[in-house]
Amino acid sequence: MPVTETPDGRYIVVKGRLWRRADPNLDAAERDRLVKALMDARRAVKVAKRSGDETALAQARQAVDAAKHALGERGPVWWTDGAPDENRRMVVNTSYADWYAGLGVA
Structure with missing residues (x-):
């Protein structure tokens, strides 16, 4: 199943719901370590x-x-432009609603 990512790269959309992505500023080795810890948990x-x-x-x-906190998927947001956190919300009820509607995804 292909993953739909928001244009700003902050979220992925799964079954119409936004899920915050990991902080892209994490060092690759640290990210790998944290993902392994998450999978073990x-x-x-x-x-x-x-x-x-x-x-x-x-x-x-x-x-x-x-x-998940260490990866940036929970807790304080990792972006710095002041945009609100819309994690776990249905995409149609967020600032991404028009973008998502334009994708033609049912």
Whole structure:
């Protein structure tokens, strides 16, 4: 499935919803390290869910959140022009609505 990226590169659109992209200013090695940490944490969430270990699940979810913050996908925005954060919002309810409508995506 192709990924649609907003013209400014801040978000991708998945099923009509905006998701903030990682900070493009991150060093490639640091980004790779953080993505690996995120994937490890997501796997830990899956394992904890299967085992029913609520403590491990909470720790794994905290690790996911920490990695996403470090990547710039959550927390303070990484851009500096003062534009608001529209993360997790339906694209039709954001400043990208006209752009998205112009794509002809249902």
